[in-house]
């Protein structure tokens with residue numbers, strides 16, 4: 053089975069190819085990008101989604117901004133790339149990996165002031181390729197660290213999609229599940245469907261079926277009942293942004309799962325690369341939570357079931373307080389509470 057590749061870069065044609073996640077699992081189609089504004093549109097429209105994947109796409113989008121300019125004025129190239137980064141930065145607010153990747157690209161651009169345009173284009177493309185490769189390696193490392201926490205014969209619950217699709221490949225939470233499955237530790241994966249846009253039912257389920265990892269789909273409101281019935285041994289989720297005190301923003305509904313896990317004494321583990329930690333934000337209160345189109349809650353696809361005129365609230369993420377989190381798995385090792393010193397230590 054070929055690996056899942058949500059993001060591909062063609063170094064010869066300078067084209068970014070994204071697996072269209074809005075159409076999975078029914079249609080498996082790829083879209084091609086040569087323009088940073090269109091990449092920003094793909095991020096906003098969830099063609100590419102999941103915090104690390106958004107960061108990688110933004111880095112390639114920035115590189116495309118450089119490649120698009122074929123002239124020889126550094127000032128003009130610099131202005132074009134900074135414009136592209138501005139557009140990409142406005143695509144989605146919560147996943148800090150987007151800003152982390154743009155910051156890396158910007159720092160590199162700053163260091164290239166006045167250099168030959170060919171050299172700048174090559175350096176920015178090289179940095180995007182590095183961000184992508186580092187993410188893939190980080191996911192594999194997290195998978196192995198995280199698998200050491202999984203008990204034998206585990207029934208694992210996960211929320212949203214923190215899989216290969218949400219990263220450069222392999223996944224964060226699903227990376228832990230993949231490594232634990234490879235080690236013979238997984239009896240079954242409970243997949244929360246993850247309303248309103250069903251990243252669990254569509255994307256995590258697709259990854260599990262494709263790789264023949266035994267999994268069962270439930271609606272979000274069933275998680276408490278399966279826990280109460282003693283059918284969950286371990287919970288693992290990804291994250292879009294982790295504050296300096298260990299509070300974790302992730303897909304809406306994660307907080308409810310964490311509260312339920314605490315109630316039933318089930319380990320609740322977060323897997324995320326260090327690029328998901330926002331060292332500048334002291335607690336989860338400071339994390340910007342994206343609100344999305346009310347139509348996502350009013351119905352699905354072309355079908356609307358809520359009455360016209362109904363007020364709708366659609367936050368895409370929630371914050372799970374650090375106190376509910378058993379461990380945070382990163383590519384540099386496993387962080388345990390208290391998280392503030394553990395996170396400060398990892399920054400060094």
Ligand code: MRU
Nearest residue numbers: 101102103214218224290291303
């Ligand atoms: O709105 P999405 O699909 O981008 O939200 C994705 C999540 O919340 C994931 O759990 C998170 O980004 C971690 S992905 C490794």
